[in-house]
Amino acid sequence: MRKKLFAELIGTFILVFAGTGAIMINDIAGAIGHVGIALTFGFVIVALIYSFAHVSGAHFNPAVTIAFWSMGEFERKNVFPYIFAQILGAVIASSSLYLLLNENFINVSEVSYLGATLPSGSLVQAFGFELIMTFILMIVICSSAVHGKATKDFAGLAIGLTVGLESMFAGPITGASMNPARSIGPAIISGNLENLWIYIIATILGSVFAALIFLKVFQSD
Template sequence: MYKKLTAELLGTFILVFAGTGAIMINDIAQAIGHVGIALTFGFVIVALIYSFAHVSGAHFNPAVTLAFWSMGEFNKRNVIPYIAAQVTGAVLASLCLLFLLSENFSNVSEVSYLGATIPSGSVSQSFGFELILTFILMIVICSSAVHGKATKDFAGLAIGLTVGLESMFAGPITGASMNPARSIGPAIVSGNLEHLWVYIVATCLGAMLASMVFLRVFKSDN
């Protein structure tokens, strides 16, 4: 079990370090751009899935863990340890970025609160976007990595491309979290917790709704 938890902690650390690090460095140097940030999130997910899927299942996302549990694809005894490892990895990544880049800014607001996900419009708008974005992501995960007839060798590519695509078009509106841990890490370390609940509740609801749709509509074709 310790190998699985280590993989989840390390994988989530790398995801948040690379993704939110790209946001922070773009704020500092204006050298990456929105498309570059979206591609960073997509590319790192592809790399992490192919690196750790055989160890832990490559969740790196509490919403995914909860959705797999709700589907009966994950042991309920491992849910809390997995989520704890994921959140710990995210917080450690944000702490590392704060330490490494602190000389480049005087206030965390200058670097998007360490790459936190913050609504650019109304809270309801971001809630709706995050629910739908995570629903789409979880449907892709289930259809490419869980379905019995899926070509699972390409699951990492399908999931990573989905993350990159959704980050590219929805990032400017919501931050395109799709992942509570990815939002919790920067929020806790930066101290900006104002809208954090949106990125926890909406993403978990979206993932679990997708798992229900998959079970009722698609899995019967296994």
């Protein structure tokens, strides 16, 4: 279990460090751009899944962990330890970025509050986008990595491409979280907790709903 928790911690650390780091560096240097940020999130997910799936299942996302538990694919006793490890990894990543880059900004608002996920429109719009995007992500995860007939060697690529695609089209609207830990880390370290609830509740609801649909519609095939 210790190896699994460390894999979840270090994997979530890498995800948040690379993804939100790209946002911060783009704010500082203007050298990456929106597409580059989206690709960073997608690429790092691909790398992490192929690196850690055989160790911990490569969740790196509390919403995914909860969804797997809801569909009987994950033991209840391991849910809290996994989520704790994921959030801790995200917080350490945001702390590291702050320490490494703080000489490049005066206020955290200059670097998007350390790459936090913030709605650009209404709260209803952000909630809807996050719920639907996490639903899509979880359906892809289940269909590519859980289904008995899936070609699982390509699961990492399918999941990473989905994250990159959703980040590319919805990033300017909501920050395209799809992951409570990814949002909690920057929010805690930057001190901007406003609207964080959206990125916790909507993503969990979206992932659990996707798990239910998968079980009822696709798993029986």
